[in-house]
Amino acid sequence: MTPCGAALTLILEKERDIMRTTASLTRRGLLGAGAAAMGLAALGRPARANIPVSLQLSWLHSTQFAGSYIAKQRGFYEGLDVTLLQGGPNAPVEPPVVSGTALVGISAADYTAAAVAQGAPFRIIGVAMQNNPFAIASLPANPVRSPADLPGKRIGMSLANTPVLEALCQLNGVDASAIEVVPTQYSPQPLLAGEVDCLLCWATDLPVAMTVQGVENETMLMADHGYAVHSQTYIVTEESLAERRAEIVALMAGEVAGWEAYRVDTAAATALTLEMFPDAGLDPEAQLLQAERQVPLMFSELTDANGFGWWTDETVAANIETLALLGREVTADLWDRSILEEVHGA
Amino acid sequence: MTRSALGILLALALWEAAGRGLAEAYVLAPPSAIALWLWQNAGLMARALGETLWNAALGYVIGNGAAVALAGLALAWARSEAMIRGLALLVFCLPLVATGPILRVVFGPGDGPQVALAALAVYYTTLIPLLVGLRAVPEAWLDLVRSYGRGPLQALIRVRARAALPYLVAGLQIAAPAAFLGAMVGEFTGAERGMGVLTLRAMRAMDVEMTWALATVATAIAMLGYLAVGALAARALSEAPSVMLAAPPARRGGGPWTVLLVAAAAMLIWAGGLRLLGLSSFFAKGPLDVAQALTTSSDAAANRAALGEALLETAVFLLPGYAAGLAAGAGLAMLIVLVPAASGAVIPVAVALRSVPIITTAPLVVLLLGRGALGTVTLVAIMVFFPTLIACLHGLRQAPGRILDVMESYAAGPLQQLIRVRIPAMLPAFFAAARMNVPASVLAVTVVEWLATGQGIGSVMALSASLSDYDLLWSAVAVTALLSVLGYGAVGLLERRVLRVYAPEQLA
Numbered sequence: 046m047t048p049c050g051a052a053l054t055l056i057l058e059k060e061r062d063i064m065r066t067t068a069s070l071t072r073r074g075l076l077g078a079g080a081a082a083m084g085l086a087a088l089g090r091p092a093r094a095n096i097p098v099s100l101q102l103s104w105l106h107s108t109q110f111a112g113s114y115i116a117k118q119r120g121f122y123e124g125l126d127v128t129l130l131q132g133g134p135n136a137p138v139e140p141p142v143v144s145g146t147a148l149v150g151i152s153a154a155d156y157t158a159a160a161v162a163q164g165a166p167f168r169i170i171g172v173a174m175q176n177n178p179f180a181i182a183s184l185p186a187n188p189v190r191s192p193a194d195l196p197g198k199r200i201g202m203s204l205a206n207t208p209v210l211e212a213l214c215q216l217n218g219v220d221a222s223a224i225e226v227v228p229t230q231y232s233p234q235p236l237l238a239g240e241v242d243c244l245l246c247w248a249t250d251l252p253v254a255m256t257v258q259g260v261e262n263e264t265m266l267m268a269d270h271g272y273a274v275h276s277q278t279y280i281v282t283e284e285s286l287a288e289r290r291a292e293i294v295a296l297m298a299g300e301v302a303g304w305e306a307y308r309v310d311t312a313a314a315t316a317l318t319l320e321m322f323p324d325a326g327l328d329p330e331a332q333l334l335q336a337e338r339q340v341p342l343m344f345s346e347l348t349d350a351n352g353f354g355w356w357t358d359e360t361v362a363a364n365i366e367t368l369a370l371l372g373r374e375v376t377a378d379l380w381d382r383s384i385l386e387e388v389h390g391a
Numbered sequence: 392m393t394r395s396a397l398g399i400l401l402a403l404a405l406w407e408a409a410g411r412g413l414a415e416a417y418v419l420a421p422p423s424a425i426a427l428w429l430w431q432n433a434g435l436m437a438r439a440l441g442e443t444l445w446n447a448a449l450g451y452v453i454g455n456g457a458a459v460a461l462a463g464l465a466l467a468w469a470r471s472e473a474m475i476r477g478l479a480l481l482v483f484c485l486p487l488v489a490t491g492p493i494l495r496v497v498f499g500p501g502d503g504p505q506v507a508l509a510a511l512a513v514y515y516t517t518l519i520p521l522l523v524g525l526r527a528v529p530e531a532w533l534d535l536v537r538s539y540g541r542g543p544l545q546a547l548i549r550v551r552a553r554a555a556l557p558y559l560v561a562g563l564q565i566a567a568p569a570a571f572l573g574a575m576v577g578e579f580t581g582a583e584r585g586m587g588v589l590t591l592r593a594m595r596a597m598d599v600e601m602t603w604a605l606a607t608v609a610t611a612i613a614m615l616g617y618l619a620v621g622a623l624a625a626r627a628l629s630e631a632p633s634v635m636l637a638a639p640p641a642r643r644g645g646g647p648w649t650v651l652l653v654a655a656a657a658m659l660i661w662a663g664g665l666r667l668l669g670l671s672s673f674f675a676k677g678p679l680d681v682a683q684a685l686t687t688s689s690d691a692a693a694n695r696a697a698l699g700e701a702l703l704e705t706a707v708f709l710l711p712g713y714a715a716g717l718a719a720g721a722g723l724a725m726l727i728v729l730v731p732a733a734s735g736a737v738i739p740v741a742v743a744l745r746s747v748p749i750i751t752t753a754p755l756v757v758l759l760l761g762r763g764a765l766g767t768v769t770l771v772a773i774m775v776f777f778p779t780l781i782a783c784l785h786g787l788r789q790a791p792g793r794i795l796d797v798m799e800s801y802a803a804g805p806l807q808q809l810i811r812v813r814i815p816a817m818l819p820a821f822f823a824a825a826r827m828n829v830p831a832s833v834l835a836v837t838v839v840e841w842l843a844t845g846q847g848i849g850s851v852m853a854l855s856a857s858l859s860d861y862d863l864l865w866s867a868v869a870v871t872a873l874l875s876v877l878g879y880g881a882v883g884l885l886e887r888r889v890l891r892v893y894a895p896e897q898l899a
Binding site: 105106130131134135136137143144156162228234 | 593
């Protein structure tokens, strides 16, 4: 977005906020208020213009990132003009963060560990999903309710996730070689067609699609069976962490406030998502269901006590252990809590 | 006309029945459901279509403009032609799956990758026919221009440009659906809206109506583009243009020096480009990095094994699909020559198949034919089939009339004429199509592997990008492009051998 376009968006958003708070005004009054806001925006900000920064999302726009939308819409990113860059199947998160196109990226501990092994200087500064969203989805007639049910089953998954399945098996003492892996991508259809008995997928993704389509299904969350990998983690480069600290703190403060607001009212968060992205082809029912199912993954006793995005030495130790099973050797230095401490301390 | 209308109605009725019958399987939506979905979501579809069309149109103009400029350069400076051909082929062989993320980093947020991929998808199929067309001029005409004391510019305007026009049109026509596909693939790199974005959404949401509606609209639009360019051209040209995929004749492949020169230039552009763009060495790997990743680095053996295994997996799908597409194209072309009435039924289907963006159909074909070999092989065959059909038809019809007359006078039937006259006449066009189809089939197989089956080299590219293994990604790109170029060269060698026996006059 051009600086001019960004400024205009900001003005329009301010205007919309004013409209909301002054619902009783007449149309003429509204226009006046809008004009006043525009005037203020034009005159009142030379001293401290909002700094443009980008947050690289890990997937297509959806309620998966609704907390960020709330933060943007309600102006929680103080002093920043945040652009939310959409991800996609062919849009890796790490390069834009390394190149500086995005200040912060949304990744996951396993992908970040892989990038660090390749020489990317990343630090994890926040954990949106305390519980990993990976799950095994199955149909009630032939359910998978615990890892012990897996041997003898055919599982549909992206071959890329083979280490994930192997780690789950190792954590639960299950023989991985007794599971038949069928490569599938991006669709729950093979399960319905009977090509496979279960799917390895995100609990908030394909199972939601099936439920919305009226297909009853069961999900077994891998996080409930020892698979501890932080997901939807916020990553920055060491260089940014040293040189652009204030901006990162402001961005994370916005994220924390946005996601807390999301938790209070997932329906409103869903409505905002649909309103902001009318061209994304989002299904309202699926989006709401996804938003609801995401809550227990993101909030726990830990975050209730310490705030959104938090982790402890114990959860990091569990992560390091699971990551080792995935073939990723990392140390606790990968996580840097100083930003969150600053946000929550303030 | 009424017959084909009846045929379309019958096909729609069968589709409707099948769609309703398979409602529980989530694979096929009947036309009525597709129409209803489109009606209910007209605004959404129109906005997505507008976005993708705009990017495709920009890429179309840029890509074809570049092709015309390169052809002009090759004409003005004849020595550069071999180099231009070589580099153009190499760039065309770069797999879209892997260039997407790289372009996203280079361009940053916005429409850059969509437009660039659309341009990359079209320039080669315009450049090559144009190069042929600019030279497809009787020497006597050029002599005439010269004898009037006019220079090369006048020769270009008055003779060459006119002679090249039908060839240019052929390229522009094929470019229309290709640009649309390129723009859709570009959207997978993080675009906010467009047909590609919606396709992805529909697939994951198991929204069968939406998936089929998108495939239908994308096909219709690509087909319209193809037909519109053809219609415009028919107005501009005095005689109907013969749609023909003209690959450069194999004999102009150039000697070993040309190959070395092209390779050196490619390395220089690759390494220089990365430096010029100032890309981070975390993801931008140069020729040296790739060489190291495959030879001296500690995980070189693992990298080689991963690539080798994936390439083998891919070959199992690619080669049968490629062969089946060539056979189907040539076979149907012969059928049409033997039974001319068949052309009314075959050509529209062929144009539709050519226009279907593989991004939207890959999931459908896999849904219908399964994740096994059959689905992938079919998709590759579809990609190869149409250019082969058109080229072979063109070749079959070029059989010298006098020889056919002689055959007639000996009471040789159509089959004898086909075998003894038409097929030898068809061979050069067939091989030209076979060469051009090497990169096209690689594109098809990598897209299917990436989106649907999760196997082979297409999957390795996607996986290495998500795991930040950029050494492996760039190695996969380099090896795939190199193998495509080698495949192209191998078909050229085969062509020379076959033509020496069956059509030696073509090698003169």
